[in-house]
Amino acid sequence: MIIPRESVTEEGWGQAIDRLAAGDLTLLGLWGDQPDVYMATFEEKTGDIAVLTYTCTNGTYPSVGARHPPAIRLERTIRDLSGLDAVGSPDSRKWLDHGVWHAPQPLSYAFLPAEGEGLHQIAVGPVHAGIIEPGHFRFTANGEHVVRLEQRLGYTHKGIESLMSGATLDRAAKLAGRTSGDSTVAYAFAFAQAAEAALQVTVPARAVYFRALMAELERLANHFGDIGAICNDASFAVMHAQCGILRERCLRAAVACFGHRLMMDVIVPGGVARDIAADGPAQLHALLAEIRRVFPRLIELYDNTASLQDRTVTTGIVRADYVRQFGAGGYVGRASSRNFDARRVLGYAPYGDLAFEVPVLSAGDVNARVWIRIREVVQSLALIDQILERMPAGEVLTSLESKGEVCEGLALVEAFRGDVLVWLRIGGDGRVARCHLRDASWFQWPLLETAVEGNIVADFPLCNKSFNCSYSGHDL
Amino acid sequence: MRKVLFESLMHGPLTESAPAPDEAALAELAQRVDRAARACLGRSLSIRQVDAGSCNGCELEIHALSNAFYDLERLGLRFVASPRHADVLMVTGPVTKNMREALRRTYDATPDPKWVIALGTCAVDGGIFAGGYACVGGVSDVVPVDLHIRGCPPSPNDILKGLIALLKHVSE
Ligand code: SF4
Numbered sequence A: 001m002i003i004p005r006e007s008v009t010e011e012g013w014g015q016a017i018d019r020l021a022a023g024d025l026t027l028l029g030l031w032g033d034q035p036d037v038y039m040a041t042f043e044e045k046t047g048d049i050a051v052l053t054y055t056c057t058n059g060t061y062p063s064v065g066a067r068h069p070p071a072i073r074l075e076r077t078i079r080d081l082s083g084l085d086a087v088g089s090p091d092s093r094k095w096l097d098h099g100v101w102h103a104p105q106p107l108s109y110a111f112l113p114a115e116g117e118g119l120h121q122i123a124v125g126p127v128h129a130g131i132i133e134p135g136h137f138r139f140t141a142n143g144e145h146v147v148r149l150e151q152r153l154g155y156t157h158k159g160i161e162s163l164m165s166g167a168t169l170d171r172a173a174k175l176a177g178r179t180s181g182d183s184t185v186a187y188a189f190a191f192a193q194a195a196e197a198a199l200q201v202t203v204p205a206r207a208v209y210f211r212a213l214m215a216e217l218e219r220l221a222n223h224f225g226d227i228g229a230i231c232n233d234a235s236f237a238v239m240h241a242q243c244g245i246l247r248e249r250c251l252r253a254a255v256a257c258f259g260h261r262l263m264m265d266v267i268v269p270g271g272v273a274r275d276i277a278a279d280g281p282a283q284l285h286a287l288l289a290e291i292r293r294v295f296p297r298l299i300e301l302y303d304n305t306a307s308l309q310d311r312t313v314t315t316g317i318v319r320a321d322y323v324r325q326f327g328a329g330g331y332v333g334r335a336s337s338r339n340f341d342a343r344r345v346l347g348y349a350p351y352g353d354l355a356f357e358v359p360v361l362s363a364g365d366v367n368a369r370v371w372i373r374i375r376e377v378v379q380s381l382a383l384i385d386q387i388l389e390r391m392p393a394g395e396v397l398t399s400l401e402s403k404g405e406v407c408e409g410l411a412l413v414e415a416f417r418g419d420v421l422v423w424l425r426i427g428g429d430g431r432v433a434r435c436h437l438r439d440a441s442w443f444q445w446p447l448l449e450t451a452v453e454g455n456i457v458a459d460f461p462l463c464n465k466s467f468n469c470s471y472s473g474h475d476l
Numbered sequence B: 001m002r003k004v005l006f007e008s009l010m011h012g013p014l015t016e017s018a019p020a021p022d023e024a025a026l027a028e029l030a031q032r033v034d035r036a037a038r039a040c041l042g043r044s045l046s047i048r049q050v051d052a053g054s055c056n057g058c059e060l061e062i063h064a065l066s067n068a069f070y071d072l073e074r075l076g077l078r079f080v081a082s083p084r085h086a087d088v089l090m091v092t093g094p095v096t097k098n099m100r101e102a103l104r105r106t107y108d109a110t111p112d113p114k115w116v117i118a119l120g121t122c123a124v125d126g127g128i129f130a131g132g133y134a135c136v137g138g139v140s141d142v143v144p145v146d147l148h149i150r151g152c153p154p155s156p157n158d159i160l161k162g163l164i165a166l167l168k169h170v171s172e
Helices: A010-022 A069-082 A160-164 A169-176 A181-199 A205-233 A237-258 A280-304 A306-312 A320-326 A330-334 A366-390 A445-451 A457-467 A471-475 B002-010 B023-032 B035-041 B057-064 B097-109 B121-125 B156-171
Strands: A005-008 A025-033 A036-043 A048-055 A060-062 A085-087 A119-124 A136-142 A145-152 A407-415 A418-426 A432-438 B045-051 B077-079 B088-092 B115-119 B147-149
Touching: A005 A010, A010 A025, A010 A036, A010 A048, A010 A060, A025 A069, A025 A418, A025 A432, A036 A418, A048 A407, A069 A085, A069 A320, A069 A445, A136 A457, A145 A445, A145 A457, A160 A169, A160 A432, A169 A181, A169 A432, A181 A205, A181 A407, A181 A418, A181 A432, A181 B057, A205 A237, A205 A280, A205 A366, A205 A407, A205 A457, A237 A280, A237 B002, A237 B057, A280 A306, A280 A366, A280 B002, A306 A366, A306 A457, A320 A445, A330 A366, A330 A418, A366 A457, A445 A457, B023 B147, B023 B156, B045 B057, B045 B097, B045 B156, B057 B088, B057 B156, B088 B097, B088 B121, B115 B121, B115 B156, B147 B156
Parallel strands: A005 A048, A060 A085, B045 B077, B045 B088, B088 B115, B115 B147
Antiparallel strands: A025 A036, A036 A048, A119 A136, A136 A145, A407 A418, A418 A432
16 A cells, blocks of 8 residues: 655644544554654544654653553654654653663563552563463462552564664565564464555466465364364363364364475565475365364354353453544454454555455354354455455566665555554665554553453453463564 | 264273384483482372463373373373372473563472473574573473473474473383
C-alpha cells in the first residue's frame, strides 16, 4: 500500500490525539525515527489508513499516551530505542531497555503498587515452567483471586529494527520472518508487500496465490496448536494430542510443498522463492480431507465436555470497549465484538477475490476465543480450496530494481493472532533505511492484564494461552 | 469422547521409529562429557528448556517432540518445569543481553552433573541476530555447552537425533 505521509505541526498532532481519544481513529502504530515520530491510524468509518509525522523539537513530542492509554508502552519503547521523549506521558519507566545493553548495570524496575489488607505478590518469570518464551508476570493476589497483574516484557529484545537499518532487502526479509517464528509467513508477507509498495512493483499472480496459501496453512497449524494447548491447560489431554496430530500434518504438508516446515524464507520481496513441489496440490487435498474427517469430532468433543467448558466459559473476559479502544486484533478482538480482519477490511490480494467469512462473537471469554479459532479453521479450509482451484499459471518471482531515490511503503497483513504492521523506507542505494514492525501483541498484552483481574491465579495459564501473545514479536 | 478414543485405538500408533543418533553429535559429546557423571543417570534424562531470546520458531519444534509422531517420553526423555529437577538445559536464541543474567542463574540452579544443549542456529553463534547491540551471541559465550543442534529451526527429527546421541553417550 502506498500511504501518503503527512507532516503535521503540534496542532495537527494534537488533533490526531483528540480523534484517537474520542474513538474516531484506531491507533495502528507509533514509532520513532530521529528526529521524527510516526503515527499510523485507521479510521473505521471510511476504512482509511493514514500516517502522520511530527518533527520533534529538542527531542520531545506531545504524549499520545497521556490521553490515549494504548500508546503508553509504544512511547516508552520510542524513548528506549530512538531517544525521543513524550512530554506529559503518565509512565516514564523504561520498557524494552533493561539497562544492560551498553553498561552491565541492570535497571531496578518499580512495579506499580497495589495495597490493601491480605494482599500478597507472586513473581513469575522470566524463565517460565513450560516451553514458552520469557517474560515476567507480577501478580498481586488476595487469596486465590488476582487483584492486579503487571507484565514486564522486553527479555527477548534482539534489536531487530536496528539490525534492519542498512540491510539489503533479502536480509531484511529474513529478519522480518524471524520477528515471531510462529508468524514467519505473515511477517515475510507484510515485509514483501511494503517493499513492493515502496518500489511500485507488481508481483506475479501465481506468487500472490502462494502467499495466501502459505498464510492459511500457517493459520491452520497455529490454530490447531492453540486449541489443543488451551484445552491442555484445562488438563484435557485428549484434545491436546489430537490437535497436535493435525498441527503436525499441516507442517508436514508445508515441508512437502515448500521445503520448510514453518515455510520460512519462502516469501521474498518480488514474489516467492520457489514454486510448489509437483505433488504439492495432491498433498494439500489429502490434508484438507483428513482435517475435515477428524476436526468436526474434535469440535463436538470440545463442545460436549462439561468439565472443560466449566473452565473456559466466563473465564478471562475482555471488555468490548477495551478491545475497541486498543484496536486489539485477531481472535482477542473478534471474540469481543470487534469486527476487524485485515484480509477483509483491506482486501489485499488475493483476498479481495476470495469468499470467506470473518467470525465475530461477543462473550469475550476464553471459550469465545477458542470458538473464533474453530470457525477460522473452517474458513481457512474453504480458502485453501478456492486458492488451489484458481491457482494462476506463470512465473512466481519478479526482480526488484532500486529506484535510486528514497521511497516508502506500508503493509498490514492478518497473521493468525492478528494484524501485523510493517512500515518501510528504502534508501537511494536500495537498502533498508528504516523499518518498523508492529505485532498484534502490542495491543493484546495490555488487555490480558485486564482479563485476569478477579480470576483465580490457577486460571491465568488458561487466559494467557487463549491470548497466546508473542513475546519476540513484541520485544523486537 | 469415546468415539475419539476408540478411533485412536483402532488406527494404531502414529509414532514413528526413532532415528539413529547423529554422528557429529556423538563426536562432539565424546570430547566433553565425563564418564563418571554419565554413570549416575542411566538412560533417563530430564530436560529444562530455556528460551534465551529466540524468535519462538525453535520452541515450536521442541513442542512438536511431544506429539504423537515423535513421542519423546518413550525414549526416557522428559521436559521438567524447574532447573532444579533437570539434568539437561536446552537453550535457544541468540542470548539477548536482557536474558543473559536469567540464563546464568538458571544454569547455576541446575544440579551437577548437567549438560547444556544449544539448539538452533541462533544459539550456536547468534545466527542472523549476531552483531547487534542487544545480543550476546552464542550460548557458549555465557555457559559451557556440550552439544550443538543446528538448524533454523532444527526439525524434530534433527533434535531427536541429537538427543539420542546424548542418551547413548550418557548410558554407555
Ligand atoms: S534458530 Fe531460527 S527458528 Fe530458532 S530462534 Fe533462531 S531464528 Fe528462530
